[in-house]
Amino acid sequence: MSKKQIYKPKPISGFPEWLPEIRIVEQQWFDHIRRVFEAYGFCSLETPSVEELDVLRAKGEVDKEIYVLERLHADPNEKDEARLALHFDQTVPLARYVAQNFNDLVFPFKRYQIQRVWRGERPQAGRFREFYQCDIDVINVDHLPMHFDAEMPAIIWEILSALPGMENENIQLRLSNRKILIGLLDEWGLKNKTEEILRVVDKIEKIGADNVYKQLKEIDCETIEDTITKLASIRATNAKDLKSQIESMNDNVLNPTYLEGLEELEFTLQNLEHLPPGAVVADLSIVRGLDYYTGTVYETVFTEDPTYGSICSGGRYDDLAGSYINKNLPGVGISIGFSRLFDKLYKSGKFEAARKSPTDVLVTLLNEDDREIANKTARALRQNGHNVEVYHMPRNLKKQLVYAEKKGIPYVWMLPYEDKGHEVKDMTNKTQSSATPESWAPESEQKNADAA
Amino acid sequence: MSKKQIYKPKPISGFPEWLPEIRIVEQQWFDHIRRVFEAYGFCSLETPSVEELDVLRAKGEVDKEIYVLERLHADPNEKDEARLALHFDQTVPLARYVAQNFNDLVFPFKRYQIQRVWRGERPQAGRFREFYQCDIDVINVDHLPMHFDAEMPAIIWEILSALPGMENENIQLRLSNRKILIGLLDEWGLKNKTEEILRVVDKIEKIGADNVYKQLKEIDCETIEDTITKLASIRATNAKDLKSQIESMNDNVLNPTYLEGLEELEFTLQNLEHLPPGAVVADLSIVRGLDYYTGTVYETVFTEDPTYGSICSGGRYDDLAGSYINKNLPGVGISIGFSRLFDKLYKSGKFEAARKSPTDVLVTLLNEDDREIANKTARALRQNGHNVEVYHMPRNLKKQLVYAEKKGIPYVWMLPYEDKGHEVKDMTNKTQSSATPESWAPESEQKNADAA
Numbered sequence A, B: 001m002s003k004k005q006i007y008k009p010k011p012i013s014g015f016p017e018w019l020p021e022i023r024i025v026e027q028q029w030f031d032h033i034r035r036v037f038e039a040y041g042f043c044s045l046e047t048p049s050v051e052e053l054d055v056l057r058a059k060g061e062v063d064k065e066i067y068v069l070e071r072l073h074a075d076p077n078e079k080d081e082a083r084l085a086l087h088f089d090q091t092v093p094l095a096r097y098v099a100q101n102f103n104d105l106v107f108p109f110k111r112y113q114i115q116r117v118w119r120g121e122r123p124q125a126g127r128f129r130e131f132y133q134c135d136i137d138v139i140n141v142d143h144l145p146m147h148f149d150a151e152m153p154a155i156i157w158e159i160l161s162a163l164p165g166m167e168n169e170n171i172q173l174r175l176s177n178r179k180i181l182i183g184l185l186d187e188w189g190l191k192n193k194t195e196e197i198l199r200v201v202d203k204i205e206k207i208g209a210d211n212v213y214k215q216l217k218e219i220d221c222e223t224i225e226d227t228i229t230k231l232a233s234i235r236a237t238n239a240k241d242l243k244s245q246i247e248s249m250n251d252n253v254l255n256p257t258y259l260e261g262l263e264e265l266e267f268t269l270q271n272l273e274h275l276p277p278g279a280v281v282a283d284l285s286i287v288r289g290l291d292y293y294t295g296t297v298y299e300t301v302f303t304e305d306p307t308y309g310s311i312c313s314g315g316r317y318d319d320l321a322g323s324y325i326n327k328n329l330p331g332v333g334i335s336i337g338f339s340r341l342f343d344k345l346y347k348s349g350k351f352e353a354a355r356k357s358p359t360d361v362l363v364t365l366l367n368e369d370d371r372e373i374a375n376k377t378a379r380a381l382r383q384n385g386h387n388v389e390v391y392h393m394p395r396n397l398k399k400q401l402v403y404a405e406k407k408g409i410p411y412v413w414m415l416p417y418e419d420k421g422h423e424v425k426d427m428t429n430k431t432q433s434s435a436t437p438e439s440w441a442p443e444s445e446q447k448n449a450d451a452a
Helices: A020-039 A091-100 A147-160 A178-187 A191-202 A209-218 A225-232 A239-249 A256-270 A338-347 A368-383 A397-407 A443-451 B020-039 B091-100 B147-160 B178-187 B191-202 B204-218 B225-232 B239-249 B256-270 B338-347 B368-383 B397-407 B443-451
Strands: A050-052 A067-071 A084-086 A109-118 A130-139 A171-177 A280-283 A296-302 A312-317 A331-337 A361-363 A388-390 A411-414 A423-426 A431-434 B050-052 B067-071 B084-086 B109-118 B130-139 B171-177 B280-283 B296-302 B312-317 B331-337 B361-363 B388-390 B411-414 B423-426 B431-434
Touching (some): A020 A109, A020 A130, A130 A147, A147 A171, A171 A178, A171 A256, A178 A225, A191 A225, A209 A225, A225 A239, A239 A256, A256 A296, A368 A388, B020 B338, B147 B296, B178 B256, B204 B225, B225 B239, B361 B397
Parallel strands (some): B361 B388
Antiparallel strands (some): A109 A130, A296 A312, A423 A431
């Protein structure tokens, strides 16, 4: 080989990439998530990776860091076109999509979206700059029934509890309704301090109830810091419990926003009572202070790893696409931070790597004359849904078995030889038995068929 | 509603996006392609959307237009990090990936990759700037058996002939081997004009044999313009035919490159003889002059629409990752230009839009008291693999039927009412019959089960 100039590549910080045996598990995760989303009637949607920069900023300057695209060979003299930027979430693209295709969609519009999003941050350890999000949202015109708010946690539970590697994780869906606190503050004449107070309450998990109490006191709401702190400490696993806890604190509050929030939260809890005990809890400290939610809010945590933060979060917003269309479009949605979760579970050894290849059967090839029958055998097996490789050149059997072993291929096929017919070697049990290409199935599948 | 400032969004030229009923078909295409790739033992791979600009350019300045990323809020004072750019194909990322993970991969390394790629072109009609490619490649160390060159067209045929909307399209896989022409030119003492001559031959489909003849004459290869033009006109559907056509023209050529190319092409054709007549043809005008192929080359065309160009193309290269690692890594691959193909078939009405929702069954809700049994019914149906929505609020039945109709939901479930039990309405036949949530299946599935 002649001497070459080598440009040695290295991983790019924040842009995850997997070996094939991990990628297979990632694909299983995606398949599972998609199956559950569709089981609840959500349709698939994909939007371009880019939006016009002005679309991304239509709601005002965003706190997310944005990657803008520049054409490397752009002609400086050409007419300006709109600046394009990679989307930093899937909510802004959804809003734009719904506005743009309003007349072609059937409402309530239920869509899921599994795509990459980008955050143009400085490279730093543990922070992803490109990652997958799995979102569901429901959008309706003018009024969106609470049915959907109650459906989101059920879907998320069904997904998270069955992901490979999540089987033994203790997770909890925490939900609340911002109307409860907003209504109470209104009742107490503190409407103008709502935002400030919500931000303090939001920190209760991080800084503790005592510090929240102190900070509330500083905001000059002397009369109620006690009540709010107590309220934010409420945890209830069912509607009845929630109601009694809140009512024991706030007698005769008649503020309509407060009552509405309470009723909505109760309805949501009621509709989640089929889930295992502890799966869902009303947690009145959840306010998601920095987001634009107006009612239901969700967070999901590892109960044994509070430092991780929220696995998936979301909530209800009054008006999704108001920046792009003159319609009132309330929505509710939730988003799984896929790549970060997958990365955590992989790196903490919660799932095993899969095999290095999807191949079920390796058809061996001992001499060139057998090539035609090898190809024919492979085609017959593929017809029945098996993934099959023909070994790529005539070679001694041992080398071919090593290849199968290395790639984790579970079955090796032997073509007819002298007085023997077709045979299959089970690489796990090291057993070998006769087989017919047109009807062979792995033993596990045979058992399933017999049982049916 | 208060008056709002509206930023009306419009589609971005070159960035395709679909309505849900078309997106479902797109997803069926992806599922089918993935199934076939895996049936031949290719593992799934995804790489980041970006590479370092220097990696993309490691082989020298590329003719593809590139999008570079800029962080909108980049601090001008911060230290320079490597410039990142969106990948314009999946071959460069594969080469980088193989070099980087060389010790963790099992060779021959067979991977498929279904991702978006970007071309930073000026917006212009019919040109995509973001699109999906579906690639397979096999990489090996030092020597790559011809087995894989023969496998590619079989895989592509299996994919293209079964995509929804492709059933009635006449397509043809055209292949050749560049060694044949390269060897002949060497034999004739024209080695130094190889590139120039290949480029002319490449144009035969576009400008016709007469013009190729003229242009070859101009390149001052007077003695052989006749032979080359004739050679480039050879079409053969099987190995024997190919051999006799070439041999009738070139008696006793002993150039080893020529003979190797001929043998390789014959081997490939031989291994494709199970395909329908006319599916594959050796076409010696195919040289793919602008690419770096060194042996087998592929193109795939609509025989009735030559203006479309190639649906998918590829070939063999001697050394994939030589810019990134000091190993000799020959490869062979083929790439389906997915989005352009999908767009063509959709816009020419070759496939129908799917329904607007994946929901199989809509469980109706006539009054609030039924909510619990509605949810329970939906869960039982989902357990059996059906996609199910509960109608989102109590409402008169007619409205719920209209919703099902609009979303194309094929079955509507009626909960027990007075002396009636569960019933299902088939929205296609307009028939209604009693059913059990735990055991119901659509009639078509029942028939399949009976037949099995």
